[in-house]
Amino acid sequence: MEKTIDIKEKAFTSTRNACKVCTPLGASIVFKGIEGCVPLIHGSQGCATYIRRYLISHYKEPVDIASTNFSEETAIFGGEKNLFIAIENVTKQYNPKIIGIATTCLSEVIGDDMRKIIHKYKTEHDTNIPELVFVNTPSFMGTHINGFHDTVTSIVAAFASNTENRESINIFPGFLSPADLQHLKEILTDVAIDAIMVPDYSDILDNEYTGEYEKLPKGGTTIKELKQTACAKASLEFGYILNKSNPQTQSAAEYLKTAFDIPRVNLNIPIGIKATDALFDALEKITNNKTPEKYTKQRGKLIDAYxxxxxxxxxxxxxxxxxxxxxxxxxxxxxxIGIETVLCASGGNSGLLKEVIQEKVQPKSDINIHDNFDFEEIATVCKELKPDIIIGNSKGYYIARELGIPLARVGFPIHDRLGGSRIKHIGYEGTQALFDLIANTLIQQMQDHSPVGYKYM
Ligand code: SF4
Incomplete structure (x- = not known):
């Protein structure tokens, strides 16, 4: 059994190398997954440039993000004028169906009343303007995941309205890779489910080469689908913590349950056999359709690989x-698969991480579980616990390098390898890919550090 490390005795109280990203970045990813939507960051150029640069580096796709371009004057007198100009410019240049507006630290600190400003814009302009959806995303109060889930809720709340009978289900997959979303769509098609996925950036952030720059790439959840989220048979939502760092917030499925009484099915992100079984069980229950043989075969092959x-x-x-x-x-x-997690860390700060792991995972041994953690703290604990492998995004590379521990790159962001958008994590297929990655990373470490150049391992 591992000893639990009390990192609270640390020397630093500031965050050094944050294990999280900024809140409007999460909002921007969601807006990219809505058809014909342009994200507009209400703040300074630097915020939009950082988000754009960060997303392009991971997804290797053009990611247009507009900015209301705050200056010193705006910081004093408010951002209304800039927002109006930005909406005009984005409308002229992109002709979007929706402009998704996310606030920044600066616009939140000066206290721009977004609801009032947007209402004023709408009343002063004719009806021939794009839909305007906004979300409050102060980065000093959350992470990219809060921005992500709050935006899904905002966009669903803005459109959900159609209450005619429909046999579809809503899927709120959370922050997965485009490859995960593509795989999820494949599963839903195979199980013969009419599903509405929010957001759907499966193609937009993993696009084909056309030789032409597309201002608004094809794909994404449509406005019609967003309206129909209000009349689904059920909402399926992955993740237990979601945007619960603020107890006032609702996830999209919780909102639809409250507003339209749509049953909510809450599941773990389907990584591993147990969690993927739970997904297929839920789909069977909702649809009465049997899991196709293709997936029972994939499951069997995965067990064989284990x-x-x-x-x-x-x-x-x-x-x-x-x-x-x-x-x-x-x-x-x-x-x-029998790997003992000695440290589980997140930059998220819901205060729920420990409780959720104990309750939902019930690990066999004690795990050092730390939320609100940064990479320097992870490095400190790694030095003491000496793990065999580090599993996470590429931001931990410098720790792996310093300590000579191999890093299996998963999740977001992956800035030092190709194919971040193509990493599949979910379902039996995604789990198979993860299992191979982790096993091969461990094998390579053994092989590289053996005094003998073994060709069989
Ligand atoms: S100032 Fe705030 S919103 Fe802008 S990039 Fe930094 S953390 Fe993000």
């Missing part, structure tokens, strides 16, 4: 970091 790779992974120690719901799902998978 057996084959058992000797390489069993008993190894891992450090896992990332978004709170992501690490919960990851630990559940690692428990399944």
């Amino acid at each position: 057996v084959d790779g058992h000797k390489y992974v069993f008993g190894k120690k891992a450090v896992v970091y990332g978004e709170e719901d992501f690490v919960v799902a990851m630990i559940s998978f690692l428990e399944e």
Whole structure:
């Protein structure tokens, strides 16, 4: 059993190398997953440029993000004038269906009343303007995940209205990779479910080469679908913590339950056999359709791979970091394959991480679980616990390099490798890819550090 480390005795109280990203970045990803939507960041140029640069580096796709371009004057007198000009410019240049407006630290600190400003714009202009949706995303009060989930709720609340009978289900997958969303759509098609996925950036952030720059790439959840979220048979939502760092906020599925009495099914992110089984069970219950044989075969092959790779992974120690719901799902998978998580860390600060892991994962051994953690704190704990593998995004590379521990790159962001958008984590197929990645990373470490150049491992 691992000893639990009390990192609260640390020397620093400031955040150094944050294990989280800024809140409007999460909002921008959601807006990119809505058809014909342009994200507009209400703040200074630097915020939009940072978000744009960050997303392009991970997704390797053009990511247009507009800015209301705050100056010193705006910071004193408010951003209304700039917002009006920005809406005009974005409308002229993109002709979007929706402009998704996310606030920044600066506009939140000066206290721009977004609801009032947007209402004023709408009343002063004719009806021939794009839909305007806004979300409050102060970065000093959350992470990219709060921005992500708050935006999903805002956009659903803005449009959900159609109450005619429909046999669809809503899927709120949370912050997954485009490859995960593509796989989820494949599953839903195979199970013969008419599903509305919010957001759907499966193509937009993993697009084909056309030789032409597309201002508004094809794809994304449509306005019609957003309206129909109000009349689904059920809402399926992945993740237990979601945007619960603020107890006042609702997730999109919670909003639809409250406003339209749509049943909410809340599941772990389907990483690993147990969590993926729960997804297929839920789909069977909702639709009465049997899980197609294709997936029972994938499941069987995955179990076979677990057996084959058992000797390489069993008993190894891992450090896992990332978004709170992501690490919960990851630990559940690692428990399944016999890897002991010695540290689970997140920059998220819901205060729920420990409780959710204990309740939903029920790990076999004690885990050092820390939310509101930064990479310097992760490095300190890694030095003491000496894990065999680090599992997380590329921001932890410098720790892996310094300590000579291999890093299995998963999640977001991946800034130092190609294919971040193509990493598949979910379903039996995604779990298979993760299992191979983790097992092979451990094998390579053994091979590289052996005095003998073994060709068989
Ligand atoms: S100032 Fe705030 S909103 Fe802007 S980039 Fe920094 S953290 Fe994000």
